[in-house]
Amino acid sequence: MMAISRRKSRTLSQMHTQMVALNADVVGYTRLIADDLEATTATMDEYRDLVGRRVSESNGTLMNFVGDNFMAVFGSAMDAMRTAIAVTTEIETMNASRLSARRSRFRMGMDQGAIAVSGGEYFGDALNIAARIQALARPGGISLSGRVYQALDEPALRFRPTGRQRLKGIPEEVEVYEFADLPGDGSASPTHRPLALESPTVAILPIHAEMADESVRATAEVLRTDLIHRLASVPQLKVFEIKTEADRGGAPASARYMIESGVHQVGDNVRVYAELFDVTTMNIVKAHKWTAKVGDLFGLSDAFADEVARAIEVELIVGEPAGLYADLDDPKAIEQVYLGWYQLTIGTREGWARSLELFGEVARSHPDIPYGHGLLAFAYWTGGQSGWGPPEEMLLKAHDHAEAALAVDDPTGMAQMIKAAILMSQRRGAEALETLETVEIVRPTCDATFGLEGSVRRYLGQWEKAVDRADTAMRLTGVNKPWYPTIKACSLFIGGRVEQAATVAEMVLEHQPYNLEALLVLAAAQVELGLGRRARATAELIRERYPTVDVGDWLDASPYQDREPVDRWRDDLISAGAIASE
Numbered sequence: 001m002m003a004i005s006r007r008k009s010r011t012l013s014q015m016h017t018q019m020v021a022l023n024a025d026v027v028g029y030t031r032l033i034a035d036d037l038e039a040t041t042a043t044m045d046e047y048r049d050l051v052g053r054r055v056s057e058s059n060g061t062l063m064n065f066v067g068d069n070f071m072a073v074f075g076s077a078m079d080a081m082r083t084a085i086a087v088t089t090e091i092e093t094m095n096a097s098r099l100s101a102r103r104s105r106f107r108m109g110m111d112q113g114a115i116a117v118s119g120g121e122y123f124g125d126a127l128n129i130a131a132r133i134q135a136l137a138r139p140g141g142i143s144l145s146g147r148v149y150q151a152l153d154e155p156a157l158r159f160r161p162t163g164r165q166r167l168k169g170i171p172e173e174v175e176v177y178e179f180a181d182l183p184g185d186g187s188a189s190p191t192h193r194p195l196a197l198e199s200p201t202v203a204i205l206p207i208h209a210e211m212a213d214e215s216v217r218a219t220a221e222v223l224r225t226d227l228i229h230r231l232a233s234v235p236q237l238k239v240f241e242i243k244t245e246a247d248r249g250g251a252p253a254s255a256r257y258m259i260e261s262g263v264h265q266v267g268d269n270v271r272v273y274a275e276l277f278d279v280t281t282m283n284i285v286k287a288h289k290w291t292a293k294v295g296d297l298f299g300l301s302d303a304f305a306d307e308v309a310r311a312i313e314v315e316l317i318v319g320e321p322a323g324l325y326a327d328l329d330d331p332k333a334i335e336q337v338y339l340g341w342y343q344l345t346i347g348t349r350e351g352w353a354r355s356l357e358l359f360g361e362v363a364r365s366h367p368d369i370p371y372g373h374g375l376l377a378f379a380y381w382t383g384g385q386s387g388w389g390p391p392e393e394m395l396l397k398a399h400d401h402a403e404a405a406l407a408v409d410d411p412t413g414m415a416q417m418i419k420a421a422i423l424m425s426q427r428r429g430a431e432a433l434e435t436l437e438t439v440e441i442v443r444p445t446c447d448a449t450f451g452l453e454g455s456v457r458r459y460l461g462q463w464e465k466a467v468d469r470a471d472t473a474m475r476l477t478g479v480n481k482p483w484y485p486t487i488k489a490c491s492l493f494i495g496g497r498v499e500q501a502a503t504v505a506e507m508v509l510e511h512q513p514y515n516l517e518a519l520l521v522l523a524a525a526q527v528e529l530g531l532g533r534r535a536r537a538t539a540e541l542i543r544e545r546y547p548t549v550d551v552g553d554w555l556d557a558s559p560y561q562d563r564e565p566v567d568r569w570r571d572d573l574i575s576a577g578a579i580a581s582e
Contacts, residue, residue: 018075018112018113018114018151019073019074019075019112019113019114019115019124019126020073020074020075020076020077020079020080020110020111020112020126020148020151021071021072021073021080021110021111021112021113021115021124021126021127021129021130022060022071022072022073022074022080022083022084022108022109022110022130023069023070023071023108023109023110023127023130023131023133023134024051024069024070024071024084024087024106024107024108024109024134025068025069025106025107025134025135026044026047026068026069026104026105026106027104027105027106027107027139027140028104028139029067029068029104032102032104035101035102036102039102040104043102043104044067044068046094047065047091047106048065048070050087050090050091051065051070051072051087052065054083054086054087054090055072055083057083057086058074058079058080058082058083058086059074059075059079060072060073060074060075060079060080060083061073061074063122071122071127071130071131073115073122076151077110077112077148077151077152078151078152078154080110080148081110081142081144081148081152081157081179084108084110084142084179085142085179087106087108088105088106088108088140088142091104091105091106091140092105092140105139105140106140107134107135107137107138107139107140107141107143108134108137108141108142108143109129109130109131109132109133109134109135109136109137109142109143109144110130110133110142110143110144110145110148111125111126111127111129111130111133111144111145111147111148111174112126112145112147112148112151113125113126113129113147114126115127125170128169128170129145129167129170129174130145132167132168132169132170132174133145133165133167133174133176136162136165136176137178138178141178141179142178142179143162143176143177143178143179144159144176144177144179145174145175145176145177146174146175146176146177146499146503148177149175149177150499150529150530150531153530153531153532153533153534154533154534155533155534155536155537157179157181158179158180158181159177159178159179159180159506160177160178160180160506160507160510161175161176161177161178161502161503161504161506161507162176162177162178163175163176163503163507164176164500164503175499175500175503199236199237199238200236200237200238200256200257200312200316200317200478201237201238201239201240201255201256201257202231202237202238202239202240202255202256202257202258202259202276202312202316203240203241203242203255203257203258203259203279204224204227204228204231204239204240204241204242204258204259205242205258205259205260205261206224206242206243207220207221207223207224207261207262207263208260208261208262208263209221209262209263209265211264211265212263212264212265212270213265213294215294216263216265216270216294216297217263219263219297219298219301220262220263220297222298222301223261223263223272223297223300223301223304223305224261226301226302226304226305227259227261227274227304227305227308227309228241229305230305230306230308230309231305231308231309231312233309234309234312234313234317235317235338235339235341235342236317236342237312237313237316237317240255255279256278256279257276257277257278257279257285257316258276258277258279259274259275259276259277259308260274260275260277261273261274261275263297265294268293268294268295269291269292269293269294270291270292270293270294270297271289271290271291272289272290272291272292272297272300272304273287273288273289273290274287274288274289274304274308275287275288276308276311276312276315285315285316286311286312286315288307288308288311290303290304306331313338314478315478316478317338317477317478318338318341318477318478319447319476319477319478321445321446321447321448321476321477323443323445324371324411324412324443324445324446325337325338325371327369327371328362328366328369328371330365330366333361333362333365333366333372336358336359336361336362337358337359337362337371337375339358340354340355340358340359340362340375340379341355341375341481343355343358344379344382344481345481345482345483347482347512347514347515349386349388352379352382352383352386352388353388355379356376356379356380356383359372359375359376359379360372360376362375363375363376363401363404367408368408369408370404370405370406370408370409370410370411370412370415371405371412373401373402373404373405373408373410373415374401374402374405374410374412374414374415374418375448376397376401377397377398377399377400377401377402377404377405377414377415377418378398378414378418378448378452380394380395380397380398380401381394381395381398381418381421381422381425384398384425385425391425395422395425395426398418398422399418399419399422401415401418402415402416402418402419402422403415411441411442411443412441412442412443412444412445412446412448412449413439413440413441413442413444413446413449414446414448414449414452416435416438416439416440417436417439417448417449417452417453417456418452419435420432420433420435420436420439420452420453420456421452421455421456423435424455424456424459424460424559425559426559427559429459429460429559429561432456432459432460433460436453436456436457439453445476446476447472447473447474447476447477447481447484448473448481449473450469450470450472450473450476451469451470451473451481451483451484451487453469454466454467454468454469454470454472454473454484454487454488454491455483455487457469457491458487458490458491458494458560459558459559459560459561460561461494461560461561461562461565463491463492463494463495464491464495466487466488466491467488467491467492467495469487470484470485470487470488470491471488474488482508482511482512482515482518485504485507485508486505486508486515486517486518486521488504489501489504489505489508489517489518489521489522490517490521492504493521493524493525493565493569494560494565498525498528498529499525499529501521501525502521502522502525502526502529505518505519505521505522505525506522509522513545514545516542516545516546516549516554519538519541519542519545520542520551520554520569520573520578522538523535523538523539523542523572523573523576523578524568524569524572524573524576525572526538526576527572527573527575527576528572532575535572535575535576535577536576536577538576538578539573539576539577539578540577542578543578551573551578551579552570552579552580555569555570555573
């Protein structure tokens, strides 16, 4: 519990059960003071006047402003939010006329709870939690707890969920949200990655060849150029080129990784190296080296680019399943697998059709290896579930390719999971469960296997196992298929974990805004959380994005064995306006 002395405040009663605490701290204050004490002190005086004025305008109480930190309390979440936005926006206006080295921003955090005042001091867990959340916020950002988010039932305010966070000194994990519409340019905190749905961004640094001959330096630039071109062809990867050492500070704030490479020359021999770094930790994720004669350096370019690109595909995008696909021992087939997954996860009929072509080529070129048939089975099943093909025909083809994969000893369990999913689609729950219990997974590194199991188990009412399997699928792959967190969101909702379900659904929609299932989970969860205005806004999005879909029919067609949570879901969607009331 935190006690904070009061410097300036309105009269508060002994206890407020629903006060909102706002804590803010200037980013880089120690450096600013060290660089220019007088200028920084003057800036803090400006900020103190600004904060005092804005807090007063919103009927808040400025408890203290010491050094670079202030704490204020408010009677409503909207008053606290209005103050935070006003202060942050006005500081950005001030920063526009300052040198970049002298710009400063607050991090802000908010929580809501019981706050007591006694003897000029304030007490309450909300004060402590607000301070902890503030430390998670990005520079110039506003982060807040789930309690404040729920109190801000205003669709015009957009937030990004950052997941459940474990805060120092707080026994329970806290749901945290980040305000999405601020003018600041600070980068997102690396802790805000609970679901790896976003495409990784890699910054390519200049290649080091300073001590090499001029001809070797010229060839080194060819290696780097070929690497950039090769990486640009990797699905789901964003590449940013840094052309000179002076530009290193110009890398995008979102760049999570960087590649540093170089060429060392000793006489007629050269050693080429490349290292992939995680920018948030500066740990080396992967390192490679090659040795060649000077005359052979140009010929090394393709191998250099291909090996680095393949390592990035494995480490950042494909994840553990890459070890399975290596069994193909065919670079073209492996590339077809990766491209097929990419096309399938786009979530469009066109992407799905292209994935069938790519997986089909793998199945034809490697009929004795199960992965082509297994992936085709998964793609056909997905097409049937998504309405991209006649459902009965899609399920029949999925079944045939699953059998073909089993005939060549599928070690991943995916083919059997497909058969269980087909049975579930046909509402043959007992047979689906029996199939699940007999699945043999020799190599437990196929994310789709665990995703399928999670999907089937949610329909069987085993929501906790479904969440576990979805989490396993997400751990196995670098960039998750949005289907996995969608399964998790549905399972959490069915299990009554409504706040968590809403958080995961919002994360999915950040990356796949037309995901119908995530929209339906979010609208229903918002109703149960008392966020009526947000629920109605989400229902309006559903009608806009799916004007021909009858949501009631969609629920009726879902193969949940226990209809009680489906009826609850329906009632929520009626309340939100996504289903017409009878």
